[in-house]
Amino acid sequence: MKRTYLLCLPTLDRAAVHQLAGVLNGHNLLFVDREAPPLSGAKSALQQCVVDADIILLIAEPDDIVTDPLALYTVGLANALGKPVWAVSRSPKSAWPADVLAQLDAIMPWPSVTEAGRLDARHSREAPFRQLVDA
Amino acid sequence: MTLGESGYKPTRNNHSYNRSRFTCYSEQPLVFSGNLHATMLAPLPNQRTSVIFSRMGLLNYTVFISYSRRDQGVALAFHKCVHLMGGIPFVAETDMEGGRVLRDELVEKIKSSDEILLLVSDAFLQSTWTGWELGVVDALNKVDGRGRKLTALYCSVERATVESHKMWNAHLAHLTPVEMHSVTVFLDQLRSRINAKVGNPGEADEMTAWMVDELKELRALMVHKLTAFETSFKARHRGFK
Numbered sequence: 001m002k003r004t005y006l007l008c009l010p011t012l013d014r015a016a017v018h019q020l021a022g023v024l025n026g027h028n029l030l031f032v033d034r035e036a037p038p039l040s041g042a043k044s045a046l047q048q049c050v051v052d053a054d055i056i057l058l059i060a061e062p063d064d065i066v067t068d069p070l071a072l073y074t075v076g077l078a079n080a081l082g083k084p085v086w087a088v089s090r091s092p093k094s095a096w097p098a099d100v101l102a103q104l105d106a107i108m109p110w111p112s113v114t115e116a117g118r119l120d121a122r123h124s125r126e127a128p129f130r131q132l133v134d135a
Numbered sequence: 136m137t138l139g140e141s142g143y144k145p146t147r148n149n150h151s152y153n154r155s156r157f158t159c160y161s162e163q164p165l166v167f168s169g170n171l172h173a174t175m176l177a178p179l180p181n182q183r184t185s186v187i188f189s190r191m192g193l194l195n196y197t198v199f200i201s202y203s204r205r206d207q208g209v210a211l212a213f214h215k216c217v218h219l220m221g222g223i224p225f226v227a228e229t230d231m232e233g234g235r236v237l238r239d240e241l242v243e244k245i246k247s248s249d250e251i252l253l254l255v256s257d258a259f260l261q262s263t264w265t266g267w268e269l270g271v272v273d274a275l276n277k278v279d280g281r282g283r284k285l286t287a288l289y290c291s292v293e294r295a296t297v298e299s300h301k302m303w304n305a306h307l308a309h310l311t312p313v314e315m316h317s318v319t320v321f322l323d324q325l326r327s328r329i330n331a332k333v334g335n336p337g338e339a340d341e342m343t344a345w346m347v348d349e350l351k352e353l354r355a356l357m358v359h360k361l362t363a364f365e366t367s368f369k370a371r372h373r374g375f376k
Contacts, residue, residue: 043305047277069266069302076270079238080245081278099263102237 004028006053008075010060010068017059019113020088032074050077058087058104062096075103196222196329199248201268203258204228209290210254216322222329227264245271249332250284250325255307256291260300269306284328286321288313 005027009017021029030049050056056078058071065071065087078085085103090110093101101107198217202210210226217224224230225244232240245251251272259265276282287310289297294312298304313321 043273044277047273050274051277066263069260069300072263072266073270073273073302073306076267076272077274078270079267080242080271080274097263103267 002027003054004030004052006030006032006049006056006074006078008032008056008058008060008071010058010064010071012064016110020057020059020111023111023113023118032070046074047077050074050081050083053078053083056083056085058085060087061089061091062100065100066097072100072103079103194333196250196332197225197244197248198222198250198252198325199225199245199268200252200254201259201265202226202254203256203262203265205258206254206256206290209256213252213254217325217329220322220326220329221333222325241268242271242275245283246275246279248283250286250328253285253287253307255287255289255297257296259290260292260297260303266302285310286313288315288318288321290315 005024007017007021007024007029009031011017030053032046032049056074058065058075060068060071075085084105086106086108087096087104088108088110089096093107096104096107198213200210200213200217207226207228210228214224214226214229225248227241230244231237245268251268253259253265253269272283272285287307289312297307
């Protein structure tokens with residue numbers, strides 16, 4: 001089923017983001033980038049993106065999100081609208097601050113990807129991610 | 136002895152509203168159209184209605200105070216101010232009910248708020264919750280169109296500091312800032328907003344006593360009505376035998 005994902009990018013690891021975008025190929029992708037310049041109307045555009053999204057993916061490590069208030073703002077928008085917020089992270093759940101964890105629905109491990117840019121089926125830890133993408 | 140058997144007759148007192156719907160003694164059950172509270176209280180004068188609605192939790196002015204935990208003292212001071220003005224303050228540290236999902240409860244509290252007070256400080260700009268709360272406010276305003284009033288109170292931070300934060304500046308730059316030295320003006324305005332919605336809290340005690348009497352009388356009428364209906368039903372039942 002084709003879905004709309006909002007990728008919230010507090011991370012500065014752009015190569016990893018491109019890889020993840022490849023995994024989600026075929027779905028509609030929207031991006032919120034911490035490096036984006038503040039434009040007039042950007043706030044309402046961001047609100048509309050959250051309204052349009054089915055799932056919000058927070059591509060981040062704990063340190064990233066704490067230093068990026070825009071990510072927390074986006075999570076607030078999503079929580080108020082009842083949209084699921086999943087963090088995709090290389091850090092385990094225990095490394096995340098309790099305050100931020102309370103705002104999230106789940107922490108997903110970063111998926112390993114084959115050379116073809118697909119989820120690597122050999123890694124069982126990809127199961128929740130696969131469920132999310134294939135559902 | 137029930138009220139019906141005692142020959143209870145409600146007396147019409149000098150209240151100015153129309154009570155005719157409660158003085159019907161036929162065997163037809165009382166029928167309220169739509170909301171029971173609204174039906175009972177709609178004919179009342181505005182001020183009395185507002186106080187009663189307020190006491191019933193239908194008409195409150197709720198102020199959600201968004202702050203960093205490091206500014207808890209300031210938040211509690213405003214909590215007290217709002218309470219004394221007749222509004223209902225919400226400070227997460229003291230007013231969380233507990234036993235619920237934290238974020239769901241906060242979303243619900245913001246949803247039911249009329250005004251959001253942001254206690255802007257250095258700690259506020261660094262907090263993980265304040266940005267989230269602002270996101271919730273914006274989303275709810277977009278969805279329900281209530282346009283909750285948003286006030287940024289600069290507690291211990293320079294405007295230049297706020298302007299250096301890209302995200303916060305985008306949110307706060309368009310709000311008229313309230314500085315601490317002009318906080319009394321803000322509080323007067325807040326009091327006016329609370330009074331405009333809730334009514335004059337000075338009459339609250341008198342109104343409460345009056346409302347209790349009214350509800351007692353209405354309850355007695357309902358008991359009378361039900362007893363009469365029960366007697367009639369029994370009589371008809373015997374008739375069938």
